[in-house]
Amino acid sequence: MKKLNTSPLSGMQELLPTEQAVFDQLKNNISDVYHHYGFLNIETPIIERTDILLAKAGGDTEKQIYMVSKTDESADSADQALRFDHTVPLARYVVEHNNDLAFPFQVTQINRNFRGERAQRGRFREFYQCDADIIGREKLPIAYDAKVISCIYAALKTFNLPKMIIRISNRKVLAGFLSALNLTDKASDISGIIDHAEKVPAEKTRAALAELGLSNELVDKVCAFMFTKGSYDEVELRLRGILGDLTAVAEGLSELKEVTTVLEAEKTSNYIIDFMIIRGLDYYTGTVFETMLEDYREIGSIASGGRYENLASNFTDQKFPGVGGSIGLTRLFFILREYNLIDMSSANPVDYIIFPITPNEYEDAFELAAELRAKGKSVDVDLSDRKLGDKFNRAGKIADYAVVVGNDEVISQKYTAKDLKTGGTSELQL
């Protein structure tokens, strides 16, 4: 009989060991790719000063934050809370340690963040984010935007998903476009409308723009803009058709061109320029990108990011421009399972389970285990006194192969591995 409620709190991911092994594999894949791309791992504390976390936040973030307090409160302790993303702690880290860092600072954080959102299916209050950022001191060439995009894309490729497409835009193009049309004062509303355009019928989008007081001609132009996508040359041509003169969007276009040129050089080809991409967060100032599964667009973005002109403006007068991207792994893992897009049966956590028949065989069983471990295998030696059938039953749940070590095997020093899925046997090669 249970004495207490032992379910995890709602909104928290808790996996069985075999599921965890698949999750860990994906996390390690991301971490390996980030590492191979030269990103340095850091870990910041999960608990931060509240004034650091909320220096810029507000709105939902402030409402969703987990405050922390000790029952035994010491006098000097500041207000504390759990971090809700990696970006704010990174800004604090860069300011605090900037004299010891090598800029451009290529940095990754793969860890848990916390948001007390309203609990609902597929939304998590504790979730992994896998961030890759590049931070410059004073300036950072636009080519780095492509580097982050390539790296995130390379990480996702390890998941063996159906065809992915990277959608890229640049906030400066939108800002220049709206300025050329004298719509700068409505930029925030129009951004919101573009951001939602994919989820509503075109008529609704037009109506929303008209409601802002835009003439039919301006509605046409804004709609033509937001549905613009293609190669760099294609979108430039299209913009020229809408605006006539490209002066107002020249800076944004030039950045887009550089990003796509570097992506081509890196042979990261599955991208498209797409002016419907906005990214909700208002700290992005240039390049923005999202990644989608082409045949599963209803899933939405599976990884995203962008350029921010100044990472740490709330903490210091020094300027740290940066570009970063993130894979929200906990949510992504949940969704990919819903869509059966990851193979949950693939990863048995254990390679071999060895069954010594009696304690007389322990020494040989341990020696065999040591040999297999030295080859990088995961090996469990079952020391329980249960029946062999029960042992095989347990083994089948977590391992690929079982090896019985009895008197005969000790004498012959020949071992047979039993494939626990097929039942087939073969001599163990050491």
Place this chain on the structure above:
Amino acid sequence: MKKLNTSPLSGMQELLPTEQAVFDQLKNNISDVYHHYGFLNIETPIIERTDILLAKAGGDTEKQIYMVSKTDESADSADQALRFDHTVPLARYVVEHNNDLAFPFQVTQINRNFRGERAQRGRFREFYQCDADIIGREKLPIAYDAKVISCIYAALKTFNLPKMIIRISNRKVLAGFLSALNLTDKASDISGIIDHAEKVPAEKTRAALAELGLSNELVDKVCAFMFTKGSYDEVELRLRGILGDLTAVAEGLSELKEVTTVLEAEKTSNYIIDFMIIRGLDYYTGTVFETMLEDYREIGSIASGGRYENLASNFTDQKFPGVGGSIGLTRLFFILREYNLIDMSSANPVDYIIFPITPNEYEDAFELAAELRAKGKSVDVDLSDRKLGDKFNRAGKIADYAVVVGNDEVISQKYTAKDLKTGGTSELQL
């Protein structure tokens, strides 16, 4: 100018990237060994219900716990707090998921825990613990105690530390010994005195025992007991000398004998039976162990654990006996650095940094990077527009080798790797 205090909160570990790389290497080493020994990784949420965490706690734990609350509190939310160890969440996990687990359940958790202790040097409020546990259903053979000890020891061996010694005792031996002397009612006080005996002069220990009302003869016997150490045969002989009859300690001795027999079979030889080992936590019921560096005994235990008869008695009536051990990595890393026992210079996070001279060389630079990454190397491509000298300066802080890719290299397709430590150069073999 800084606008806010950007230092991490006191008691939190925050490392520079090159330090983090060493820490990560140690953590990965532990994780790899646990995995190779067949332990399955799980992750429980960092936030738990307070009634789960405090079902058994009390005293210091209760005072040190971090309570968690949302600013936007929903009606159904239970009292929540940050976990202070892995054992309580593991107990909850085993009860919750026991129908889906394969017993004996060999499980590892390598993650952060939280205790709001008084801040002092070398004490952390947020710290990694690397736990390995084996949980049985209804029963669990004593041989598994040896398995946990061997596995923890194998993990520590990857640190390349000076000679380690595993000190092993068994709570049942102490309990039986005190019962034979009719001292069971003073067991708790005497355990505390033995637990501290190593840190105080022998005279103080004798005085403390005398204060409990023990006769001189009993003080002699208890002291003889606590200073008993050696092989199994040696301690059995010694105990026989003190007690005459071994009936009261027979069960504990038999368990100790089995543990040492299995350790011998596993060729884990650096152990000693040592009755001074108590382990403070009162949930241990049989085997207890600590690991020390023989020449740095002042450091104290670097990894410890033991057998608990019932993991989840506060949560369920089902019986789950277990044995586990833990490496407190954050504190251990801090101490090993203090004693210069880990090489902090060894791990450059990046293997190669490539310098394309102009964007014309990007394509070849990226191709070279891809080839090196395919070989498992970490490769950064420096896209900044700084002077080559500045680039080398940055590279020297984080990488082993630099490779310049200019027009000549592109034409010849021959690349030279410069060793950033020695300044020597050699042709890059691909």
